[in-house]
Amino acid sequence: MPDSKSGSVTLSVNGSRVSVVAGATVAVAVAIAGQACRTSVSGEPRGPLCGMGICYECRVSINGMPHCRSCQILCQSGMDVRTDG
Ligand code: FES
Helix, strand or coil: EEECCEEEEEECCEEEEEEEEEECHHHHHHHHHHCCCECCCCCEEEECCCCCCCCCCCCCEECEEEEEECCCCECCCCEEEEEEC
């Protein structure tokens, strides 16, 4: 849901406040926050690859729910997004 009439949505990524245009995916918010979505078993930062819900490289935790595909979920005001989820 957009914040008032601004057309933007404000949420939290690893505790940092991020504003995105309404309709943006969580993957966009994570990128704007300068974060990787997760870390591979060898310690490499990972982010969106396919952008269509198949690869799961973009998974994060949203409001405590792990393994959410950030490329498939639209940002909502007040979301708490945590990477490495
Ligand atoms: S980028 Fe592949 S599932 Fe999200």
